[in-house]
Amino acid sequence: MTPIPSTDLRLDDIQLGSAELWARPDREGIFAKLRAERPVSFHEEPEFIGFPKGPGFWSVVRHDDVMRVSRDSETFISGRGSNIGDLPVELLEFFGSMINMDAPRHTKLRKLVNRGFTPRMVAELEAAVRQQARHIVQTVAPKGRCDFVEEIAAALPLKIICDMMGIPESDTRRMFELSNIILGVGDPEYGSTMETLMSAAVELSQYAQALGEERARTPGDDITSVLMQADVDGDRLTAAEFASFFILLVVAGNETTRNAISHGMKALTDFPEQRRAWMSDFDRLAPTAVEEIVRWATPVIHFRRTATRDVEIAGQRIPAGDKIVMWYNSANRDERAFDDPFRFDVRREPNEHVGFGGGGAHFCLGANLARREIKVMFEELFRTLPDIHVVGEPDRLFSAFIHGIKRMRVEWPPPRG
Ligand code: HEM
Numbered sequence: 001m002t003p004i005p006s007t008d009l010r011l012d013d014i015q016l017g018s019a020e021l022w023a024r025p026d027r028e029g030i031f032a033k034l035r036a037e038r039p040v041s042f043h044e045e046p047e048f049i050g051f052p053k054g055p056g057f058w059s060v061v062r063h064d065d066v067m068r069v070s071r072d073s074e075t076f077i078s079g080r081g082s083n084i085g086d087l088p089v090e091l092l093e094f095f096g097s098m099i100n101m102d103a104p105r106h107t108k109l110r111k112l113v114n115r116g117f118t119p120r121m122v123a124e125l126e127a128a129v130r131q132q133a134r135h136i137v138q139t140v141a142p143k144g145r146c147d148f149v150e151e152i153a154a155a156l157p158l159k160i161i162c163d164m165m166g167i168p169e170s171d172t173r174r175m176f177e178l179s180n181i182i183l184g185v186g187d188p189e190y191g192s193t194m195e196t197l198m199s200a201a202v203e204l205s206q207y208a209q210a211l212g213e214e215r216a217r218t219p220g221d222d223i224t225s226v227l228m229q230a231d232v233d234g235d236r237l238t239a240a241e242f243a244s245f246f247i248l249l250v251v252a253g254n255e256t257t258r259n260a261i262s263h264g265m266k267a268l269t270d271f272p273e274q275r276r277a278w279m280s281d282f283d284r285l286a287p288t289a290v291e292e293i294v295r296w297a298t299p300v301i302h303f304r305r306t307a308t309r310d311v312e313i314a315g316q317r318i319p320a321g322d323k324i325v326m327w328y329n330s331a332n333r334d335e336r337a338f339d340d341p342f343r344f345d346v347r348r349e350p351n352e353h354v355g356f357g358g359g360g361a362h363f364c365l366g367a368n369l370a371r372r373e374i375k376v377m378f379e380e381l382f383r384t385l386p387d388i389h390v391v392g393e394p395d396r397l398f399s400a401f402i403h404g405i406k407r408m409r410v411e412w413p414p415p416r417g
Helices: 019-023 027-037 063-071 089-100 105-114 119-143 148-153 155-165 169-183 194-217 223-229 239-270 272-280 282-297 367-384
Strands: 040-043 057-060 145-147 302-307 311-313 316-318 323-327 389-396 405-411
Touching: 019 027, 057 063, 063 311, 063 323, 089 105, 089 194, 089 239, 105 239, 119 145, 119 148, 119 155, 119 367, 145 148, 148 155, 148 239, 148 367, 148 405, 155 169, 155 223, 155 239, 155 367, 169 194, 169 239, 194 223, 194 239, 223 239, 239 272, 239 282, 239 367, 239 389, 239 405, 272 282, 272 367, 282 367
Parallel strands: 057 323
Antiparallel strands: 040 057, 145 405, 302 323, 311 316, 389 405
């Protein structure tokens, strides 16, 4: 059994809201300690750029508590925000679309946008995913080394979302930059201030509104056209609703999948016997290997809910109106839910990870698309660059929300001839 990490921080000194905690090397030990000794804990809120400090938040760190909060969307609502800090209500919807909504609005919007994510729509994307993954791998192959994040991992999800939505090639680079600004909040490298954040969101939104209006007038065969034509109980998406959903897709579909692929590459370098196992029986192991990559990576570290009534979790009373944060990273390493959780195991089964959420109304809309992208990317990598491996330590994103890798050097012997 792989040892469970530890920390020498005292329980009362663990402050999940403090930025310093996220820079510590013993993060896994800190969460292991909370799971063992204080499964529900209260924390002060960090300062969120440009906004007054909020009242603090409860944290659930065990797998079964995360599942419970996630699945009871009457008691634990999303409409007051799904991140720790409080955004003004107008911004909540602007930035978060359906992720910051509750029934009945959420149900209606989800029904509408589901049209773009049916298994058939996703299966139709398979050819595009494969073609793009192959193109990415073949482009870098002669170089013998590259930055894995920018040249391999990030290039795939971004291109697929842009293709799905009908965005031309010439605009994809700008989409990449804007999504970095929005999700890089808090990391000094991206220097996001409230102004840069808002101007990035406004630029994305204006772009999307124009795109939505254009496809409403002259539909094509992209998902933007499907969404702009879709009708649920007489309701259609307005261009503004579409723009918010578009911002959500660009940020939700991009960084998450990119980080899953990057962490997957790192894990397959660190655990060569797991890589050999998967490479020798790719198709059979792909379903469990992909789930294990998502568990291992946990690209989204947390989401928040708000209690609508007084409620008790693991013996702790939580008053109505308080914030509750579900720590997916911790649930995905919970010794109670996973056998040997600190072992990366491409054959892991069962694997009820919460990387795409703990189930319930907001479960990741793009999960099937993401699974397909991860699988196809590794299939193409193994085929063309079977010796690709990470060199040195990755440069990690400084964030309590996105488990991100900013840069990661990889090398392989370039093909001969
Ligand atoms: C490995 C990649 C991904 C991970 C780890 C991930 C993770 C998540 C998580 C944790 C949630 C919240 C679930 C909840 O609150 O119960 C979520 C929601 C969502 N994700 Fe993903 N996601 C990924 C890829 C994608 C992709 C590719 C898309 C779309 C192209 C996407 C679109 C969405 C949307 C629209 C929601 C909001 C659903 C709702 O509120 O009803 N995600 N995702």
